[in-house]
Amino acid sequence: MQYVFEPGFFTSGPVHVALAVGTVIAITSAVVGVFTVTRGQSFAGHSLADIATTGGSGAFLIGVNQFWGYLAFGAGAAAFMEMIGIQRRRGRDVATGVVLGAALGLAALFLYLGTQYSTTTGASFTILFGSIFVLTPSTVPALIVSALLALATVVALARVLLLTSLSPDIAAARGVPVRAVGAAFLMALAVSVALSAVIIGAVLSTALLIGPAATALRLAKSPVRAVITAAGLGVLAIWLGILLAYDSFYWPPAGRGWPVSFFVVTLIVGGYLVTYLHRDRRPHQNPEQQNIDAEQACSPA
């Protein structure tokens, strides 16, 4: 047992905070992620993460906690993307791409200036790859409240989001304010990305958003099960990631822990790949599915 949990794991303050905050953020990201994948907005989610890098590096430059930078830039970019046409299927990638390009240029500048004027080493590393063990205690309540708000928004919109994914026209015909719902969801997405950026870094935050959700969507058929599976996988990846990162302090080169983000992302990608093995190992599809395939083969689609 002591080889699994290295000495001090259960008594370390930073570990407690990391586990608590990590759990809340993993659940929020996974639930928001299920709807992000369902709505086909994974690229928008990833772009918001990259744009958050700009906010994080800007915040560092002016000496504000990075979370506020992630949040401000993510929310601002989400609003701008919504304004210039993310609600149209065809305009979506263009709107996202345009905003993304501009933001990354700024991130390069901010990181350059930040490291020029500061003696803090590893600032770029923290912004890009996260820092779950060195969370500023004063931001913890803000992190938890933001996570709960994003989660509550998506839960409140759940049925409407599903109906809109099924058909925006049906939703509109039944009086759903499709555009406002899309904008509210995009905001929840921006918040969730900013939160993941804090714990596993801006460039990797999509992994926590999309990974567990994509895996869950391959395993679970119904919306409720997909959401529960995704949340479970996200939490598991964070917990294992924290444990392995803590233990890695004793791995070579001894005395320097490996980054948490590395473990979290590897676990998430590994889990996703396992679902492919699982599918392929099935000898054959069930008879009903074969019928369906046969019917599809007959129809001149």
Place this chain on the structure above:
Amino acid sequence: MTSDLLTLDHVGVRLGGRDILRDVSFGIRPGQFTGLIGPNGAGKTTLLKVILGLQPVTAGQVLIDGQPRSPRDTSIGYVPQKLGIEPDIPLRVRDVVSLGLDGHKFGLRLPSKTRRELVSDMLTAVGAQRYADARVGELSGGEQQRVMIAHALISQPKLLLLDEPLANLDISSEQGIVSVLARLARAEQVAVLLSAHDMNPLMPYMDRIVYVAAGRVAVGDTDEVVQPEVLSRLYGQHVDVIRVHGRILVVAAPEGVDEAEAAAEDAGVMR
């Protein structure tokens, strides 16, 4: 006029300087099965969207039970064109049908036995109970149509609109869908307005036809409407109506025949 469930009163739609619909007037009574027939691009989808309130009109008005339609009105069910449901949408067939009851509402709902039974009954009614637990995105086009019909009917609308539900279906699924619709329309007294570019699969079931061409409509029994004179006036060019083995084909005359025909008619020559 007062007994009409749906009334279109001199409706016009003008988009980007082009008339998409011109002076469209007709009514639909409860329980009637109406075919909305016309070539691609004639304005069928626009007409359905006008009825649903998704497309604002530039002239005239649309009335449901003699009243303008309110946005949250559930008296109209709708099955859109080209469903193309993605396979990674986490909805089983029964989830989709259940969303037909309350998919427009905010917040969560608790599982309920009554709802589950209602969904099961609806799936049985459209013949989709066999794949009730399959992901909807993994079904064939015809199966998805049945599921979406169940989705639209479960809120017990008075009028069901279907946009090209027979497009891209093989002949047996085509007949299956039309007979399910006709049966449910009779049993539940639901008025059906179904758009199609080919009227033939609908012939045994249609009570009335609304023929759309070039943004105008002709309305009546199939025998009254599907006549060369009526349709030629609608298209603004000469068309022939050919009846072979109980099937009806509407074909445009080759270029040049128009004038020759007209000249021949003027001269009283029978062709």
